[in-house]
Amino acid sequence: MKKDVQISVRTLVEYVYSSGSxxxxxxxxxTLLDGTRIHQKIQKTYQERDQKEVYLRIEIPFEDLSFxxxxxCDGLLFKEGEVTIDEIKSFSQTLHSLEGEGYPVHWAQxxxxxxxxxxxHQLPEINVQLTYVHVESEEKKxxxxxxxxxxxxxxxxxxxxxxxxxxxxxxxxxxKRNVSCKEMSFPFPTYREGQRKxxxxxxxxxxxxxxxxxKAPTGIGKTISTLYPAVKAMGEGHLNRVFYLTxxxxxxxxxxxxxxxxxTSGLCLKTVTITAKDKMCFKEETICQKEHCEFxxxxxxxxxxxxxxxxxxxxxxxxxxxxxxxxxxxxxPFEFSIDLAYAVDAIICDYNYIFDPQVSLxxxxxxxxxxxxxxIDESHNLVDRGREMFSAFINKEMFLQLxxxxxxxxxxxxxxxxxxxxxxxxxxxxxxxQNEFSIRGLDENLYLQLVQFLDAAEDLLKTGASNHxxxxxxxxxxxxxxxxLLDEHYKIYGEKQKTDLIVKxxxxxxxxxxxQMGKGYRSKVFFxxxxxxxxxxxxxxxxxxxxxxxSIPSPFKKEQxxxxxKPVSTRYRDRERTKEPxxxxxxxxxxxxxxxxxxxxxxxxxxxxxxxxxxxxxPDTNTLLQEAGMSEEEREAFLxxxxxxxxxxxxxxxxxxxxxxxxxxxxxxxxxGVVVVGVGLPQVCFERNLIKDxxxxxxxxxxxxxxxxxxMNKVLQAGGRLIRSEDDHGTIILADDRFLQPQxxxxxxxxxxxxxxx
Numbered sequence: 001m002k003k004d005v006q007i008s009v010r011t012l013v014e015y016v017y018s019s020g021s022x023x024x025x026x027x028x029x030x031t032l033l034d035g036t037r038i039h040q041k042i043q044k045t046y047q048e049r050d051q052k053e054v055y056l057r058i059e060i061p062f063e064d065l066s067f068x069x070x071x072x073c074d075g076l077l078f079k080e081g082e083v084t085i086d087e088i089k090s091f092s093q094t095l096h097s098l099e100g101e102g103y104p105v106h107w108a109q110x111x112x113x114x115x116x117x118x119x120x121h122q123l124p125e126i127n128v129q130l131t132y133v134h135v136e137s138e139e140k141k142x143x144x145x146x147x148x149x150x151x152x153x154x155x156x157x158x159x160x161x162x163x164x165x166x167x168x169x170x171x172x173x174x175x176k177r178n179v180s181c182k183e184m185s186f187p188f189p190t191y192r193e194g195q196r197k198x199x200x201x202x203x204x205x206x207x208x209x210x211x212x213x214x215k216a217p218t219g220i221g222k223t224i225s226t227l228y229p230a231v232k233a234m235g236e237g238h239l240n241r242v243f244y245l246t247x248x249x250x251x252x253x254x255x256x257x258x259x260x261x262x263x264t265s266g267l268c269l270k271t272v273t274i275t276a277k278d279k280m281c282f283k284e285e286t287i288c289q290k291e292h293c294e295f296x297x298x299x300x301x302x303x304x305x306x307x308x309x310x311x312x313x314x315x316x317x318x319x320x321x322x323x324x325x326x327x328x329x330x331x332x333p334f335e336f337s338i339d340l341a342y343a344v345d346a347i348i349c350d351y352n353y354i355f356d357p358q359v360s361l362x363x364x365x366x367x368x369x370x371x372x373x374x375x376i377d378e379s380h381n382l383v384d385r386g387r388e389m390f391s392a393f394i395n396k397e398m399f400l401q402l403x404x405x406x407x408x409x410x411x412x413x414x415x416x417x418x419x420x421x422x423x424x425x426x427x428x429x430x431x432x433x434q435n436e437f438s439i440r441g442l443d444e445n446l447y448l449q450l451v452q453f454l455d456a457a458e459d460l461l462k463t464g465a466s467n468h469x470x471x472x473x474x475x476x477x478x479x480x481x482x483x484x485l486l487d488e489h490y491k492i493y494g495e496k497q498k499t500d501l502i503v504k505x506x507x508x509x510x511x512x513x514x515x516q517m518g519k520g521y522r523s524k525v526f527f528x529x530x531x532x533x534x535x536x537x538x539x540x541x542x543x544x545x546x547x548x549x550x551s552i553p554s555p556f557k558k559e560q561x562x563x564x565x566k567p568v569s570t571r572y573r574d575r576e577r578t579k580e581p582x583x584x585x586x587x588x589x590x591x592x593x594x595x596x597x598x599x600x601x602x603x604x605x606x607x608x609x610x611x612x613x614x615x616x617x618x619p620d621t622n623t624l625l626q627e628a629g630m631s632e633e634e635r636e637a638f639l640x641x642x643x644x645x646x647x648x649x650x651x652x653x654x655x656x657x658x659x660x661x662x663x664x665x666x667x668x669x670x671x672x673g674v675v676v677v678g679v680g681l682p683q684v685c686f687e688r689n690l691i692k693d694x695x696x697x698x699x700x701x702x703x704x705x706x707x708x709x710x711x712m713n714k715v716l717q718a719g720g721r722l723i724r725s726e727d728d729h730g731t732i733i734l735a736d737d738r739f740l741q742p743q744x745x746x747x748x749x750x751x752x753x754x755x756x757x758x
Contacts, residue, residue: 002066005167008367009056009071009116011342013108015304016162038090038133039074042140051076056116062160065167073113077129084127084144085114090135102130102143108159115152124149136451166304169311170343173270177345180268181235186228187265192726193555194220198527201550203229206373206523207238211547213379213538214527217554217749218720219728222527223251224258226375227346231262231269233373234345239522240371242346245354247381250663255348255377256318263315272317272341274349277334280319288332295332303339306331311343351382355517356389357485358478369520378662379526380713383540386510392482393504394450396424398472405468412456413469419449424501427494436686439492439503442483450476479505485513491690506687508694515542530716532747536709539700554751560729561722563755567737570678575606582677582735583614585758586651590621593731594649595672596642600656600718602678602711604628610677611653626654635659644669656680657714660721667724673731674722679738680711704743712747719752733758 043052057070075086087110089103110128118126125148132141147155191199198216205212206229216222223244230242244255252273259271278286283293290297306329314321317340319333326333341347342363352359354374364372376382402417423446431437457473482505486492489509495502507513518524531537534549566585568578590597601607604626611625624638638660641650646669654660657680682688688706696702715734722730732752738744745753 002061002064003171004068005065005171006068006070007163007167009069009109009112011363012069012159012163013105013112014363015166016159017105017108038135038138039088041138042086042088042131042133043075046075046077047079049078054117056113056120058116058119060156060160062157063164063168065164065171067160067167069112069116071109071113073110073117074131076117077127082127083117083121083123084129085110085117086129086131087113088131088133090133102132106130107145108155111147111152111155112159114147115149115156118149118152126152136455162304166308166311166343169308173268173311176268177270178235178237180266181231184231184235184262184265184267187224187261188221192220194552195225197552198222198225198550199229201548202226202375202525203233205525205548206230206233207236209522211524211543212526212550213531213534213541213543213547214525214550214552215531215534216527216529216550216552217556218529219724220552220555222529223254223377224261226377226525226527227255227258228262230373230375231267234269238371239373240345241368242373242375243354244346244348244375244377245351246348246377247351247385248378248663251377252348254663256316259316259346268315269346270311270315270317270344271346271348272322272337272344273319274337274341274347274353275319275334276350280323280333280337282323282326282333288335293332295326295330296335299331299335302329302331303336305329306336307339307343310340317344351376351385352389355382355386355514357513357517358389358481360517366520370522372521373523373525374518374521376524376526377528379528379541380530380537380717381662382514382526383510383537383710386514386541387507390482390485390507390510390513391505392475392479393502394475394479395503396421396428396501397499398475399424401468402472405466410456410460413453413460416449416453416456420446420453423449424503427503428496428501431494431496435496437494438690439494442486442492442505447480447483450480454480482507487512489513489694491694493686493690495686506690508691509540509698511540511542513542515544518542529720530713532713532716532749533709536705540705554723554749556723556726556728556751558751558754561751562731563752564731564733564758565739565755566733566735566758567740568735570602570606570736575609579610579613582610583617585733585735586614586675587618589675589731589733589758590649590651593673595730596646596650596652596666596670597673597675598652598654598660598666598671598718598721599675600654600661600677600714602656602680602714603683604655606677607653607655614651614653622648622650624650624652626652626658626660630659639664639666642666642670656718661714661718664721665724666721668728671722671730673733674719675733675735676715676718677735679708679736679744680714680718681707682710708743708747712744716747716749 046052052075053072054076055072060067060069073085074088077084077086087106089106107130110130114126114128125146127144127146129142129144194216198214201212201214227244230239233239246252256273259269282295287293288296306325309329310317310325322337323333326336341361353361399417399420403414403421406413406417454473454476457469461470461473486505489507489512491506491508493504493506495504526537526541534551538547568581570578601610615623624641626638638652642652692702692706694702695705719732722728722732
């Protein structure tokens with residue numbers, strides 16, 4: 001019996017027919033948003049008999065497989081007894097830059113549709129048309145050819161011959177994978193308290209195709225408790241792919257370790273970890289053009305062999321493994337990892353590969369999404385990351401510099417940059433006495449000037465240009481893409497910084513776009529130890545009424561941690577006055593309870609100020625200081641200093657919400673206590689006040705949304721560094737009188753609410 005292989009037309013032809021070099025910084029294809037708009041506009045010009053978005057499907061036996069190939073062709077045109085398959089492609093580059101008679105991969109896609117239709121309708125020949133459309137000008141270029149049925153059939157079987165080795169490998173693997181997923185037991189002797197409940201909720205959520213918001217305490221093993229049920233759901237046929245999304249490198253390693261442990265229990269499952277391009281690039285400078293990089297030049301000529309090789313020999317495709325195979329096959333390691341994401345069972349990556357409209361993996365089609373689950377680790381981080389992904393800015397200095405650089409060198413760039421610099425000058429004059437100010441709407445004249453700048457930059461970038469121009473090109477391109485998303489969730493504002501002026505499209509509420517980017521996936525599981533209050537996170541992360549909620553109490557005994565509150569004011573106006581009492585409190589505490597402690601402050605400035613005061617009062621105690629912009633080696637050295645059973649006290653001074661307040665495991669006597677100075681409120685600023693005012697108009701508590709909830713989340717994350725296992729004991733000191741106020745006290749975990757005032 002032949003094994004079925006279900007595959008979309010586009011996936012098949014992209015595997016077989018993509019060739020040449022990659023230029024992932026400067027692609028010809030337009031974005032998905034532009035493409036949809038262009039398609040709809042062209043389809044409205046079709047005649048009455050013509051059809052759009054025609055679903056086509058065919059089953060073809062080939063060797064020992066049966067290929068079920070389907071997809072939707074853009075247009076089916078009927079004129080004078082002839083049938084034409086129309087394939088629409090939108091371009092951001094000018095159409096005169098289109099090479100020859102179109103791209104082979106586009107012809108391949110259209111010819112595949114033509115074969116399916118002509119076989120179904122027994123046509124001896126059929127027309128195939130590529131319709132290329134420029135995104136901005138909507139200029140069109142039509143390329144039309146006629147193919148006989150025999151020509152199309154030869155083409156289709158050539159495609160299947162090229163794809164079959166990969167298909168056989170995947171079919172064999174998935175059979176093994178599904179059996180191993182079904183048979184695998186939980187990879188630990190027992191469940192920790194709360195683990196079974198979380199795992200059960202995740203499985204139920206995925207099996208029913210729902211979403212889940214889960215607050216689960218630090219230390220219970222959230223990674224394995226979400227991945228294990230997802231893998232079991234895969235074995236039961238509910239899923240075909242899992243994304244484990246994280247904000248930090250250290251949690252990606254935790255996910256890799258969880259998969260490794262499940263493999264020791266018999267799991268056969270392929271994973272890939274996607275690492276940022278700049279970290280993976282083999283070259284000193286990341287320029288993804290064939291003239292600059294031999295790993296980009298001819299990438300698609302070598303990538304299929306590389307994919308077959310790594311899939312046949314590896315299950316865990318970590319950064320190190322990918323780099324080894326990339327050098328072997330001479331392919332770009334970053335692009336290699338992206339292509340592998342469409343071939344493996346589980347992907348470990350940053351949030352942006354799903355939620356960022358500029359970066360997301362756009363080749364995941366709707367049918368594939370329906371069998372894919374998103375596990376979103378440390379989901380509280382997605383709030384500000386979402387705002388960041390959906391916001392964009394441009395600034396005056398960028399255009400002033402380009403004006404200077406290209407004067408007498410390139411007339412088009414010089415004039416475009418000059419016009420934009422002048423626009424910024426006019427805005428500055430309108431707001432002479434304001435450093436920050438709202439802008440009512442996006443000036444149509446500005447939009448036009450930015451488009452003209454992009455056109456001029458594109459022409460020059462084809463022949464090579466400065467990194468400064470390339471950076472400006474991407475910044476402007478991103479700005480215009482975000483401009484298409486503007487609605488009531490946004491505020492446009494200007495900010496003066498010395499001689500510079502920044503204009504920003506600021507997303508105050510990311511919920512709508514997070515929901516939109518996550519649409520179509522079978523399940524989304526948002527989980528964190530600090531997803532509190534849950535209604536706030538459901539609202540801000542784009543949740544719905546029918547979503548599931550879960551809040552698991554801490555499995556650790558309240559006797560494991562002492563909560564002390566020092567009612568001192570850490571408000572900005574009082575910090576100088578209360579610095580001395582803070583230092584004396586620290587000295588008194590470590591004298592009575594020597595050990596290893598982390599002390600968290602709401603800002604680098606406050607941190608350094610108290611640190612210097614402490615060193616003057618107590619020069620002998622060992623201290624460490626978190627510096628801004630620490631390298632990975634410096635971070636590791638900071639943490640490695642926290643060794644168990646030290647004879648002398650060690651104080652690590654760090655920043656709330658920084659690199660040492662999340663995702664850090666200092667188990668046992670490596671950490672004896674945590675001191676949190678302040679309630680973590682973000683610094684009062686123009687942006688935070690925009691958020692506050694926006695949510696006030698929505699009938700919600702804007703101050704809580706903008707300041708209190710984000711601040712207290714940092715407090716909870718920092719305190720969560722202390723108790724990581726059943727054997728951990730220690731002390732948490734909360735240094736601020738506001739912790740005694742209901743607004744803040746009620747946000748503390750239940751196990752922190754029995755406290756002693758010192």
